[in-house]
Amino acid sequence: MPAIVVEHLAKHFSKVKALDDISFSVGKAELFGFIGPDGSGKTTLFRILTTLLVPDMGTAKVNGLDVVKDYRKIRQDIGYMPGRFSLYTDLSVEENLNFYATVFGTTVAENYELIREIYSQIEPFKKRKAGKLSGGMKQKLALSCALIHKPSVLILDEPTTGVDAVSRLEFWEILKRLKNSGITIVVATPYMDEASLCDRVALIQDGKIMAISTPSEVIKTYPWSLFSVKADDIFTLLNDLKTFPGVHTVFAFGQSAHVSFKDRGIGEKLLSEYLQGKGHSGIKISPAEANIEDCFMELMIKT
Amino acid sequence: MYNPQAENIIVVKDLVKKFGSFTANDHLSFEVKKGEIFGFLGANGAGKTTAIKILCGLSYPTSGKLNVGGFDIYKEREKIKRNIGYMSQKFSLYDDLTVFENIRFYAGIYGLRRKEIEERAANLMQKLDMKEARDKLIRSIPLGWKQKLAFSVAVIHNPKIVFLDEPTGGVDPVTRRQFWDMIFETSREGITIFVTTHYMDEAEYCDRVSIMVDGRIAALDTPDNLKKYYGAGSMNEVFLKLARVKVK
Numbered sequence: 073m074p075a076i077v078v079e080h081l082a083k084h085f086s087k088v089k090a091l092d093d094i095s096f097s098v099g100k101a102e103l104f105g106f107i108g109p110d111g112s113g114k115t116t117l118f119r120i121l122t123t124l125l126v127p128d129m130g131t132a133k134v135n136g137l138d139v140v141k142d143y144r145k146i147r148q149d150i151g152y153m154p155g156r157f158s159l160y161t162d163l164s165v166e167e168n169l170n171f172y173a174t175v176f177g178t179t180v181a182e183n184y185e186l187i188r189e190i191y192s193q194i195e196p197f198k199k200r201k202a203g204k205l206s207g208g209m210k211q212k213l214a215l216s217c218a219l220i221h222k223p224s225v226l227i228l229d230e231p232t233t234g235v236d237a238v239s240r241l242e243f244w245e246i247l248k249r250l251k252n253s254g255i256t257i258v259v260a261t262p263y264m265d266e267a268s269l270c271d272r273v274a275l276i277q278d279g280k281i282m283a284i285s286t287p288s289e290v291i292k293t294y295p296w297s298l299f300s301v302k303a304d305d306i307f308t309l310l311n312d313l314k315t316f317p318g319v320h321t322v323f324a325f326g327q328s329a330h331v332s333f334k335d336r337g338i339g340e341k342l343l344s345e346y347l348q349g350k351g352h353s354g355i356k357i358s359p360a361e362a363n364i365e366d367c368f369m370e371l372m373i374k375t
Numbered sequence: 376m377y378n379p380q381a382e383n384i385i386v387v388k389d390l391v392k393k394f395g396s397f398t399a400n401d402h403l404s405f406e407v408k409k410g411e412i413f414g415f416l417g418a419n420g421a422g423k424t425t426a427i428k429i430l431c432g433l434s435y436p437t438s439g440k441l442n443v444g445g446f447d448i449y450k451e452r453e454k455i456k457r458n459i460g461y462m463s464q465k466f467s468l469y470d471d472l473t474v475f476e477n478i479r480f481y482a483g484i485y486g487l488r489r490k491e492i493e494e495r496a497a498n499l500m501q502k503l504d505m506k507e508a509r510d511k512l513i514r515s516i517p518l519g520w521k522q523k524l525a526f527s528v529a530v531i532h533n534p535k536i537v538f539l540d541e542p543t544g545g546v547d548p549v550t551r552r553q554f555w556d557m558i559f560e561t562s563r564e565g566i567t568i569f570v571t572t573h574y575m576d577e578a579e580y581c582d583r584v585s586i587m588v589d590g591r592i593a594a595l596d597t598p599d600n601l602k603k604y605y606g607a608g609s610m611n612e613v614f615l616k617l618a619r620v621k622v623k
Contacts, residue, residue, distance in 0.1 A: 109547030110518050206420035234464075234544055236418040236573055237611055238618045262545045263574075265611075277547070306580070307559040324552050326579030326609065327598060365548050372549055 073136055075100050075225055075256035076121065081130035083116050090116040092279040093130070098258055098272075103251045105270035106260040107368065113279040114260040115155055118229045121258070122152045134225055148176070151218035155229040155260075157210050161203030165194055165213055168202050169220060176221030186253075187216045190246055208239035215246070226250065228259040232266065244269045264365035275368050282371040287364060294362035294370060296320055296332040299340065303347060304354035312350045316343065323369060330360055332370075376562065377582035377597070381408040383442075384536055384567045385430065390439035392425050399425040400436070401590040409535075412558065412568040414578050417587030418618045423571055426587075427538055430569070432456050444535040457485065460529035463540035467525035470514040474505065477513060478528060485532035499527050519550035526557055530566060537561070539570040543577065555580055575611035584610065586617050593617045 076098040083091040091113045098104045106114050119125040120132055123143035132139045137146050159168045169191070173180045184191075194212050197205065202213060211231055218226060228247075232240045244266065251257055251271075259270070267273045267287050274284040283290050303309040306327060313322040313331050320332040331343070340357045347355050362370075385407035392400040399422045407413045417423045428434040430443055432452035441448035444458040468477045475496055482492040500506045503523055508516055516524075522542065530537050539558075543551045555577065562568050570581065578584050578598060585595040594601055594617055598610055607613045 109550070110545035112547075208419045230545075234419075234541065234573065236421075236618065237575055237614050238418050240573075241615065241619075262547075264548060307563070310556070310559075323549075324555060324580065326576045369548050372547065 073100075074098060075102070075135060076104075076258065077131075077133045078117075078121075079131050081117070081120065081132055082128050083120065083125065084128060089279050091120075091127070094279070094281055095130075096274055096281065096284055098256060100256055101251055101254050103247060103257045103259070103269075103271045105267055105273040106258070106276050107262075107264060107267050107273050107364065108260070108276035109262050112276045114276060115229055116279075117276075118152070118154075118227050118258070118260065122150060122227055123147060148221070149224050151221070151223035151226045153214050153218045153226075153228045153231055155233065157214065159202045159210075159214060159217060162201055164199050164201055165205070166198040168213060169216055172217040173220045178221050180220060183220055183222050186222055187219050189249070190219075191216045207235050208242075211235055211239065211243060215243075219250075223255070225256045225258070228257065230260050230262065232261055232263060240266070264363070264368055267364040273364070275364075275371060277368075277372055277375065280375070282375060283367065290364060290367050291362055294367050296334055296370075297336045297338070298330055298332045298360045298362055298366065299343065300325070300328045300358050300360035301331055301343065301347075302328045302354065302356040303352040305352065308350075309347070309352060312347065312352070316346055321369065321373065323366070325365075328356075330366060332366075377408055377411045379408070381410060383407065384409045384411075384444060385413075385569070386440070386442040387430075388440040390426065390429065390441060391437045392422075392429060392434075393437045398590050400429075403439070403587075403592055405585060405592060405595055407536075407567060407569065409567055410562055410565050411583065412562050412570065412581045414581030414584035415569060415571045415587070416578055416584055416614060417571075421587040421618075422590040423587055424540070427540060427569075427571070431459060431461055431538060457532075458535045460532070460534040460537035461540075462525050462529040462537070462542055464522075464542060464544040468513045468521060468528065471512060473510050473512055474500075474516065474524060475509045477524070478531065481528045482531050487532060495531055499524075499531075503527065519546055519553075522546055522550065522554055523557060526554065526561075530561055534566065536567040536569055539568065541571055541573065543572065543574060551577075575609065575614055578610040578614070586614060588618050 074097040079095050081091055081094045108114055120127050120139060123139050123146050126140055134146050135149055139146060169180055190212050194209050232243055247257055272286050275282045310322055310324055310329055313329055318333055318335050318338050320334050323330050343357055344355055383406045388404050390400050390403040415423055429436050432455040443455045446454045478496045479492055500509055505520060543554055558568055583597050585592050601613045605613045605616050
């Protein structure tokens with residue numbers, strides 16, 4: 073039995089369709105990512121899965137339990153880390169953890185093994201008020217609190233937003249290990265590069281799932297021929313590429329631009345001549361493999 | 376654009392900021408050139424926000440010499456405030472004012488006249504393709520529009536420098552790139568950009584990047600030079616190499 077099964081889920085707020093007929097399932101001990109920007113529907117979906125919101129249509133089941141009918145039982149089984157830091161800022165680190173353990177009828181001592189690796193990093197600051205922690209430490213405390221009742225499913229809403237690249241990397245290493253210990257993890261992120269760290273991903277935009285697959289399968293679906301182009305003046309390069317005849321998309325990727333063509337006949341030579349004609353120097357063109365972000369933007373344009 | 380010959384628009388020398396026994400900024404020294412896009416990176420808690428507050432004239436340093444836009448940070452804070460723009464993801468526009476009211480409010484604060492405000496507002500709507508949203512409440516418009524509008528409002532008084540504190544958090548990848556198009560354009564007009572971000576691909580769009588670790592500047596150079604020096608393929612790798620050992 074899959075850990076989560078969602079069928080034809082819909083939710084709207086006045087005129088806004090926050091979720092528009094969403095279906096998917098997540099296997100046991102799978103690390104499943106929802107990749108999409110703010111406002112794409114991730115939080116609404118997670119609030120339904122955590123029984124905090126009732127859907128307009130469709131069904132959602134966690135461990136076979138219905139999110140509407142069996143909400144009390146589901147709450148015992150899931151750990152939830154909301155997008156906004158929602159621990160008690162005027163309680164200490166230790167007090168927050170004890171509070172969450174008590175609410176779920178357990179103790180920190182009983183499940184300490186589960187959080188030891190994460191919690192030990194913030195334990196030296198256990199007397200500090202949660203509101204006084206740095207971003208990375210808040211995130212570790214929130215994860216400890218979400219785990220302390222030993223849930224079988226973890227639901228994490230943008231745990232790495234506003235967090236620096238180092239803390240992000242460490243956070244994903246922790247998720248990998250939790251997954252390996254048998255916990256099902258559903259995680260939302262606006263960072264496209266984190267998609268590759270998931271077993272499967274759903275690309276979500278405007279309340280709809282645009283694609284759902286393993287990261288490598290998503291990349292394979294990219295339909296056009298793609299080049300990576302560099303030149304000394306990136307700003308002018310981007311503008312000039314946009315006016316190149318037959319161009320489909322131009323997007324900056326760090327110090328290079330990704331250019332796509334629907335016509336496979338357009339190659340490096342034509343492109344290079346065009347850019348030389350525009351007076352560019354330091355031109356480097358090479359065929360590029362699409363990444364998740366290329367795919368996401370392609371799907372955004374299509375819909 | 377980075378031009379080593381250009382005038383210094385920000386000069387920081389031995390900036391120290393202490394909170395009790397904790398040193399948030401430990402002898403920072405750097406210069407930013409006029410018209411440059413300067414990336415100010417660092418791990419959470421490395422001391423970036425502390426430094427930005429000081430540069431914006433919102434907090435005094437414990438010691439050090441600082442000049443922003445040609446003004447002294449100790450004696451001319453009000454002049455500094457009038458010559459800079461500021462935008463962050465957390466604080467920018469007022470949700471319960473309309474698009475036009477926000478523009479009027481910010482332009483008014485910076486002393487623009489009524490006629491100028493009307494003109495610039497009209498230009499802005501045109502440029503951002505937002506004419507039909509003029510009288511809509513900020514809370515009702517999409518996040519991408521808000522971000523672009525917030526940036527435009529931050530430079531409406533034509534400041535010498537604009538400070539952008541994680542301006543693109545949570546935005547979709549297409550809007551994020553449109554936002555950077557606006558940054559490039561603004562810097563071409565001679566406005567200096569001082570930007571923080573956790574998106575490492577955005578670090579590569581900067582002319583120069585400084586990376587703060589534990590209150591100090593651990594590296595400062597062009598993205599190309601940093602990648603060469605640290606034998607890294609991307610700014611993400613550079614950042615991880617510098618910041619990883621320290622963050623525990």
